[in-house]
Amino acid sequence: MSQEIEIEFKNLLTKEQYEHLLQVFSIDAAQIHRQTNHYFDTPQNHLQKLASALRIRELRDSIQCTLKEKTAEHQHLETTDLISKEQAKAMLNGGEVMSPSVKARLEHYAVPLDALHCYGTLTTDRVEIPFQGGLLVFDHSFYLQCDDYEVEYETNDETFGKNVFLQFLNQHNIEPKAAPKKVVRFITALKNQKG
16 A cells, blocks of 8 residues: 655646657657556445545556545645556456555445446557656546547656746747646546536
């Protein structure tokens, strides 16, 4: 189990801006890693109402179950357990939450575990680069016939990180454009698709 405060700044990009950044930072195909997020909530949207998100993330060599809880504008508390392929499959098929630390947090908030279900999947091609004491991330996500692009900067210090990120955007002539969390963009697309 790991638990950490995540401080990140995000900005939406156009496809052209994204491709330009890949060129500027000399990113080759081997540096792009695919991850798949499966999102969970109850039919009553317990987690959405808590400004939280539950996901299973499939990476190349591991599977993580993570609960993200919003603690401030640019901060989240992340509780993560590594789970097996079989445990992930059971959860995706509506079975028990197989992540002990995440399960304890959900129980703390009285989220009805038996009502949790996977309501969708989002795939991201991600690049991560150490940058000025933090981590610079370029993401291309696709879901529900949508494609979007964003840049993130993860840091340990909110004030320092905000300055670095704004300077980065300015240096690359990128207009600041708010980027809701991926799960929020997914939910918005899902609602639009349902009409």
